[in-house]
Amino acid sequence: MLTEEEKKDIRYMKAALAQAKKAYKLGEVPIGCVIVYEDRIIGRGYNRRNTDRTPLAHAEITAIKKAVKTIKDWRLEECKLYVTLEPCQMCSGAIVQARIPEVIMGAENPKAGCAGSVMDILNNPQFNHQVMVKKGVLQEECSSLLKKFFEELRTRNKAAKLQRRSEDQVEE
Numbered sequence: 001m002l003t004e005e006e007k008k009d010i011r012y013m014k015a016a017l018a019q020a021k022k023a024y025k026l027g028e029v030p031i032g033c034v035i036v037y038e039d040r041i042i043g044r045g046y047n048r049r050n051t052d053r054t055p056l057a058h059a060e061i062t063a064i065k066k067a068v069k070t071i072k073d074w075r076l077e078e079c080k081l082y083v084t085l086e087p088c089q090m091c092s093g094a095i096v097q098a099r100i101p102e103v104i105m106g107a108e109n110p111k112a113g114c115a116g117s118v119m120d121i122l123n124n125p126q127f128n129h130q131v132m133v134k135k136g137v138l139q140e141e142c143s144s145l146l147k148k149f150f151e152e153l154r155t156r157n158k159a160a161k162l163q164r165r166s167e168d169q170v171e172e
Helices: 004-025 059-071 089-097 139-171
Strands: 032-037 040-046 079-085 102-107 132-134
Touching: 004 032, 004 040, 004 059, 004 079, 004 102, 004 139, 032 059, 040 059, 059 079, 059 089, 079 139, 102 139
Parallel strands: 079 102, 102 132
Antiparallel strands: 032 040, 032 079
């Protein structure tokens, strides 16, 4: 039997997954994020790095921008951030700077995660703010969406490479 807290975590992670699916439809790495304050979503975001042509267009950064605009304060001290993939160093730094007290994440990121995988920016005692981290909420759903995306990307890249080879042979 799930606790009320676990039910909320699942509900909000599903909302983050819905954001990730928007990125997926754009051909972006499917990462989504929502920020919750007083049991309502005040910020949403999804990965748009290629679409917006900027390394700053991460799901967490977009959600933080929208959340601070909504509550009219840069401090998100009573909020929870739900994200489908472990935050990178930039997003982890922004989470610390925004004073977000809790991050709930789906999949871990062993290559670039900064909530414990590669390093732990969120709980570095040298910073003035540490973040409680909950891992593995809807982990399978979050991971499988990412795996599907990268499998399709590899297939597309392989097909494009074969097409270029074919075109090169025709030119010769």
